[in-house]
Amino acid sequence: MNELLTPAETGEADRLTEAGGTPGLDLMARAGKAVADVAALMTRGPDTRIAVLCGPGNNGGDGFVAARLLRNVGFDVRVFLLGDKSALKGDAAEMARRWPLPIRAATPDALQSMYLVIDALFGAGLSRPIEGDAAELVEAVNASGLPVLAVDVPSGVDGASGEVRGVAIKARRTVTFFRKKPGHLLMPGRDLCGEVTVADIGIPESVLETLKPRLHENAPGIWISDFNWPTDGGHKYDRGHAVIVSGPALQTGAARLGARGALRAGAGVVTIVGNSTATAIIATQVTSIMVRSVSGAKALSEFLRDQRRNAVLIGPGASVGPDTVADVLAILKSSASVVLDADALTSFADPEDDGDRAEASMGFLARNGDRGPAQPSTLFAAIKGRQAPVVMTPHEGEFKRLFGELPGSKVERARTAAEQSGAVIILKGTDTVIAAPDGRAIINSNAPSWLATAGSGDVLAGIVTGLLAQRMPAFEAASAAVWLHGEAASAFGIGLIAEDLPDVLPKVLQKLYAEKPRGRR
Ligand SMILES: NC(=O)C1=CN([C@@H]2O[C@H](COP(=O)(O)OP(=O)(O)OC[C@H]3O[C@@H](n4cnc5c(N)ncnc54)[C@H](OP(=O)(O)O)[C@@H]3O)[C@@H](O)[C@H]2O)[C@@H](O)CC1
Ligand SMILES: [K+]
Numbered sequence: 001m002n003e004l005l006t007p008a009e010t011g012e013a014d015r016l017t018e019a020g021g022t023p024g025l026d027l028m029a030r031a032g033k034a035v036a037d038v039a040a041l042m043t044r045g046p047d048t049r050i051a052v053l054c055g056p057g058n059n060g061g062d063g064f065v066a067a068r069l070l071r072n073v074g075f076d077v078r079v080f081l082l083g084d085k086s087a088l089k090g091d092a093a094e095m096a097r098r099w100p101l102p103i104r105a106a107t108p109d110a111l112q113s114m115y116l117v118i119d120a121l122f123g124a125g126l127s128r129p130i131e132g133d134a135a136e137l138v139e140a141v142n143a144s145g146l147p148v149l150a151v152d153v154p155s156g157v158d159g160a161s162g163e164v165r166g167v168a169i170k171a172r173r174t175v176t177f178f179r180k181k182p183g184h185l186l187m188p189g190r191d192l193c194g195e196v197t198v199a200d201i202g203i204p205e206s207v208l209e210t211l212k213p214r215l216h217e218n219a220p221g222i223w224i225s226d227f228n229w230p231t232d233g234g235h236k237y238d239r240g241h242a243v244i245v246s247g248p249a250l251q252t253g254a255a256r257l258g259a260r261g262a263l264r265a266g267a268g269v270v271t272i273v274g275n276s277t278a279t280a281i282i283a284t285q286v287t288s289i290m291v292r293s294v295s296g297a298k299a300l301s302e303f304l305r306d307q308r309r310n311a312v313l314i315g316p317g318a319s320v321g322p323d324t325v326a327d328v329l330a331i332l333k334s335s336a337s338v339v340l341d342a343d344a345l346t347s348f349a350d351p352e353d354d355g356d357r358a359e360a361s362m363g364f365l366a367r368n369g370d371r372g373p374a375q376p377s378t379l380f381a382a383i384k385g386r387q388a389p390v391v392m393t394p395h396e397g398e399f400k401r402l403f404g405e406l407p408g409s410k411v412e413r414a415r416t417a418a419e420q421s422g423a424v425i426i427l428k429g430t431d432t433v434i435a436a437p438d439g440r441a442i443i444n445s446n447a448p449s450w451l452a453t454a455g456s457g458d459v460l461a462g463i464v465t466g467l468l469a470q471r472m473p474a475f476e477a478a479s480a481a482v483w484l485h486g487e488a489a490s491a492f493g494i495g496l497i498a499e500d501l502p503d504v505l506p507k508v509l510q511k512l513y514a515e516k517p518r519g520r521r
Contacts, residue, residue: 001198002222003213004443005179007124007159013178016207027201028058028091031151031177032065034199035118038175039070039149042116046074051114053106053137054096055121055155056083061092062151063120064099071101078114080106082121082134107133108140116147119169123152123159124181129166130156138167150174153183154192161409162189162431170194178203185217185443186410187431215411218434218444218483223476224516228266239268240469241309243336244462245300245327246274247317247343252282254316254342254458259289260502261462262313265481266509267469273303296323297330304334311337311469315344315393316458322347325374332382332390337468340379340423341393341461348379349401376402376421384422389474393426393461411441424474426464428457432482436475444479446486448494455498460485463505484508 005013018024039050052067054060064079071077081088081096081103088096096103104110111117119141121134130138138156141148148171153159156168159181174193176184183189184196216222230239242262246255255272263270272282273294283291294303304312312331318324324347331338351374379402383390394402399413403420406413414427414435427433430452432444463484467477488504489496 001179002216002219003179003208004182004185004215004217005211005213007126007181009211009213010124010159010178010181012211013203013207016210017203020204022202025091025094027203028061028095029065030201031062031199032095033069034177034197034201035062035066035120035149035151035175036069038173038197039066039116039118040073040075042147042149042173043075044115047076048115049076049078049113050116050118051110052077052079052118053110053121053141054079054081054103056087056092057122057125058090058092059120059123059125059151059155060088061095062123063118064092064095066118066120066151068095068099078110079103080110082106082137106137108137111140111144111146114146116149117141117144118149118151119155119171120151121155121169123155126153126156126158126165130168131166135167138169142170147172150193152176153181153189157183157189157192159183162186163409164188164192168192173197175199177201180217182215182409182411182443185431185445187429190431190445214439215441215443218442218446218479220480220483220512220515222442223472223480224512226472226476227480227512227516228470228472229513229516230266236268237308239266240311240466240471241269241271242267242462242465242469243304243309243312244270244272244465245312245314245318245331246272246278246282247319248275249277249281251317251319252278252285254455256282256285256289257455257458257498257502258313258316258462258465259286261459261505262311262466262469263289264502264505265463265466265470265484267311267466270466271309273300297326300327301330301333304331304336307335309336310471311339311465313339313341313461313465315339315341316461318343318347320346322374328379329382332386335388337388337474338390339393339461339465339468340390341457342398345392345394345398346401348374348376350376350404380421389468390421390423391426391464391468391474391478392421392423393428393457393464395428395457399427411435411443415439415441424478426460426478426482428460434475434478434482440475442479444482444486446483446490448486448490450494450496451486451489453496453498456485456489456501459498459501462502
């Protein structure tokens with residue numbers, strides 16, 4: 001159930017179903033019934049007056065069906081059409097014909113003395129920005145403050161990207177069919193949808209074998225079989241050794257947050273490394289986490305020669321500049337899995353895009369001329385030249401510094417970045433996207449708004465590192481980490497600070513452990 005289908009793929013699912021013998025009219029009848037069922041839940045009793053706003057395509061067709069079914073059970077339903085009834089085609093024209101009462105023009109006046117609005121203006125067939133009369137209507141609906149139930153997607157939301165084309169309806173609930181679309185989860189679409197219900201309208205699961213979707217909504221089912229649970233007789237080193245590289249003395253908090261994330265995610269051993277002043281400070285703050293004074297690229301290379309140290313995080317609090325560049329390149333030469341976050345990413349920013357970076361890069365060049373300038377291509381070549389996986393965890397700003405302005409939806413941008421860099425990308429945000437170089441992608445949807453708090457990204461990077469230390473494959477580790485992070489924030493509730501996240505993880509992990517299929521314990 002976690003597959004996400006673009007509007008084009010949904011259309012294909014529809015065609016395959018019809019080719020299998022199910023008439024399109026039946027699909028529309030079931031779609032309209034699903035809409036009517038949810039609409040009934042949003043009313044305040046039989047006297048509720050409902051405005052159904054229908055558009056010129058099959059989204060409007062679903063609206064006509066819902067209107068008829070709601071009227072049949074006693075609701076006071078009015079139907080308004082954008083455009084001409086004579087221009088309706090196919091199944092939508094047939095469903096309009098079955099509506100027994102007058103069809104009025106859809107204008108802002110339609111909203112007067114209504115209680116609920118059903119938005120059946122545009123769905124999967126939105127092909128351009130909404131303008132003119134249609135835009136005026138959408139704006140009037142939003143200004144009315146009436147509760148809105150959207151059919152398939154709120155009109156104006158692009159089902160593929162979640163972007164607003166022109167203007168868009170703000171719905172309280174949305175009913176979609178067979179599978180969600182990326183636009184239900186990507187911002188701002190996700191906000192405009194309200195609560196999303198997915199209805200079964202008789203499209204068989206077998207169409208997925210043809211469509212082979214490569215985009216999913218994050219859920220444990222996707223990665224739980226790759227999760228490594230503690231086993232009887234296991235040794236701590238069986239669960240990996242995560243190494244967290246600290247920044248200088250006044251920036252050690254980020255490494256500590258990452259380290260606790262890694263340890264709580266189940267890494268057997270976690271060591272924080274840094275220069276002697278930084279580690280002296282850290283040592284007064286941690287107990288089950290080890291601390292070693294290891295500083296500079298050469299020392300890091302030597303430290304990582306011990307292959308039991310199998311996952312490394314660098315970036316949180318690292319500082320931007322040539323030292324971090326050298327550290328990252330040394331770490332990438334090791335056999336460990338690597339997580340690059342924050343300053344480890346910005347240190348490779350394209351100098352052309354970033355004045356501060358340009359200056360730092362010039363200095364670096366002066367001292368390290370043989371290694372070439374610190375730029376994204378240097379980083380990507382180092383990633384592609386190694387065996388063990390790399391996960392990068394940029395927010396939008398860091399992403400832009402490394403990859404520039406890429407075209408397409410957030411999913412497409414993350415996919416391109418993963419392919420270009422050879423790393424698994426966690427493109428963070430309310431709608432975090434995880435993408436692998438082979439094209440697989442996941443949209444995360446469980447992060448509460450209060451997760452946007454200082455240091456929460458450091459904990460996330462630490463959780464990824466902890467899972468990589470346990471030898472979870474990188475794409476699955478990244479997806480699991482993002483999900484656990486969101487779940488932990490929800491479990492803690494409002495008032496959360498980053499320090500709280502690692503300590504809520506056990507509760508989340510215990511629930512997963514209790515629910516996982518038998519025989520895997
Ligand atoms: N697939 C399924 O499984 C099932 C799908 N079902 C339903 O069908 C819906 C998809 O129907 P659809 O393809 O007819 O597209 P829809 O969204 O009604 O819009 C197309 C019309 O709008 C017009 N138009 C577009 N943009 C415009 C704009 N900005 N401003 C003005 N006009 C604009 C466009 O005009 P054109 O581009 O052709 O000039 C065309 O006339 C889907 O969302 C779901 O609700 C269910 O019934 C059952 C199973
Ligand atoms: K709609």
